[in-house]
Amino acid sequence: MKEIQFEQIEQAIYNAINEAACSLNQFTLNKIKLARKSENNKIACGILDDIIKNDTLASKEMIPMCQDTGIVVVFAKIGYDIHFNCDLYDAINSGVSKAYNDFYLRKSVADPLSRINTKDNTPAIVHTVFTKGDMLELTIALKGAGSENMSKLKMLNPTDGYEGITDFVIETIKEAGGRPCPPLFVGIGIGGDFEKCALLAKEALMQEDNSQNEEIKRLEETILNKINSLNIGPMGLGGNTTAFAVFIKTAPCHIASLPVAVNIQCHANRHVKVVL
Structure with a gap:
C-alpha cells in the first residue's frame, strides 16, 4: 500500500495555486486565441488581445492574472490502495494558507454572516471520490466571485x-x-x-x-x-x-x-x- 505524506500534499497544493493564479492552462489559452481569430467585432478583438497580453505578462512575472484570486476548490480522486499519514483536509488547507501568504494572493474567504476574514483563504472546498489504484489525483481550481x-x-x-x-x-x-x-x-x-x-x-x-x-x-x-x-x-x-x-x-x-x-x-x- 502506498503512503502519501502530509508534506507531499501540502507542496502539491502550494505549487498548483501559484501556477493557477499566474498562468492560464494551455487549453484555456488555445480557446482564447481561437476565438480571437473568428471574432469580427473590433472592440471584442481588442479585449481578447488584452486578455492574451495580460496572461503573457502574468506568466512571465509570476503575478496574479486577476485581483480576485478566488476561493480554492479541490477535487480529490483517492485510490483505494493509498494510506495517508495525515488528515487530507489539514494538508490541503496548510498548502492553501502558505500559498496565499507567500505569493501575496488576495485573501477572499470570510464567515458568511459576520464577514470576518479568515486571513489565509482557508478553508478550501474539498470534494472527494474513491477509485481503483494507488494514486491521488488533485484538481485544484481558483473560483472567483x-x-x-x-x-x-x-x-x-x-x-x-x-x-x-x-x-x-x-x-x-x-x-x-x-x-x-x-x-x-x-x-x-x-x-x-x-x-x-x-x-x-x-x-x-x-x-x-x-x-x-x-x-x-x-x-x-x-x-x-x-x-x-x-x-x-x-x-x-x-x-x-x-x-x-x-x-x-x-x-x-x-x-x-x-x-x-x-x-x-x-x-x-x-x-x-x-x-x-
Missing part, C-alpha cells in the same frame, strides 16, 4: 425537456450580461438531486473535452451557439464571443424531477491537475 455569483440552479419539471434546459441556461447567461467578465466557460449539471446537480455543474467546468455522448454533445453545441448569438461579447461590450465552451455532466434523477444547474466561469479559467 464575479462569475460564481451569476450561477444558478433550478428544479425544472420533467416535461420541460431539452427546450426547458436550453431556455434556462440562455436566460441565466442573458441576465448575467457582462457581470461575470465574459467570454465564459459554462458548466451545466443535469440530474441528480438539488446538491448533486450543483456539483455536476462545477465538475463540468474542470473538463477540457466535450461529451463523448452524441446526444449530450449536440446539446452542448446548441447551447454554445445560442449563447454566442446573444451579442453580449467580451466584457459585455458586444461581439460573437460570449462563451468559449459549454460542458455538460449528467446523473440519474428522480422521475418527478429535472434539476439543472449553471455554473459560470470567467475567461480566467484557473485549474491545475496534479497526481501523487
Whole structure:
C-alpha cells in the first residue's frame, strides 16, 4: 500500500495555486486565441488581445492574472490502495494558507454572516471520490466571485425537456450580461438531486473535452451557439464571443424531477491537475 505524506500534499497544493493564479492552462489559452481569430467585432478583438497580453505578462512575472484570486476548490480522486499519514483536509488547507501568504494572493474567504476574514483563504472546498489504484489525483481550481455569483440552479419539471434546459441556461447567461467578465466557460449539471446537480455543474467546468455522448454533445453545441448569438461579447461590450465552451455532466434523477444547474466561469479559467 502506498503512503502519501502530509508534506507531499501540502507542496502539491502550494505549487498548483501559484501556477493557477499566474498562468492560464494551455487549453484555456488555445480557446482564447481561437476565438480571437473568428471574432469580427473590433472592440471584442481588442479585449481578447488584452486578455492574451495580460496572461503573457502574468506568466512571465509570476503575478496574479486577476485581483480576485478566488476561493480554492479541490477535487480529490483517492485510490483505494493509498494510506495517508495525515488528515487530507489539514494538508490541503496548510498548502492553501502558505500559498496565499507567500505569493501575496488576495485573501477572499470570510464567515458568511459576520464577514470576518479568515486571513489565509482557508478553508478550501474539498470534494472527494474513491477509485481503483494507488494514486491521488488533485484538481485544484481558483473560483472567483464575479462569475460564481451569476450561477444558478433550478428544479425544472420533467416535461420541460431539452427546450426547458436550453431556455434556462440562455436566460441565466442573458441576465448575467457582462457581470461575470465574459467570454465564459459554462458548466451545466443535469440530474441528480438539488446538491448533486450543483456539483455536476462545477465538475463540468474542470473538463477540457466535450461529451463523448452524441446526444449530450449536440446539446452542448446548441447551447454554445445560442449563447454566442446573444451579442453580449467580451466584457459585455458586444461581439460573437460570449462563451468559449459549454460542458455538460449528467446523473440519474428522480422521475418527478429535472434539476439543472449553471455554473459560470470567467475567461480566467484557473485549474491545475496534479497526481501523487
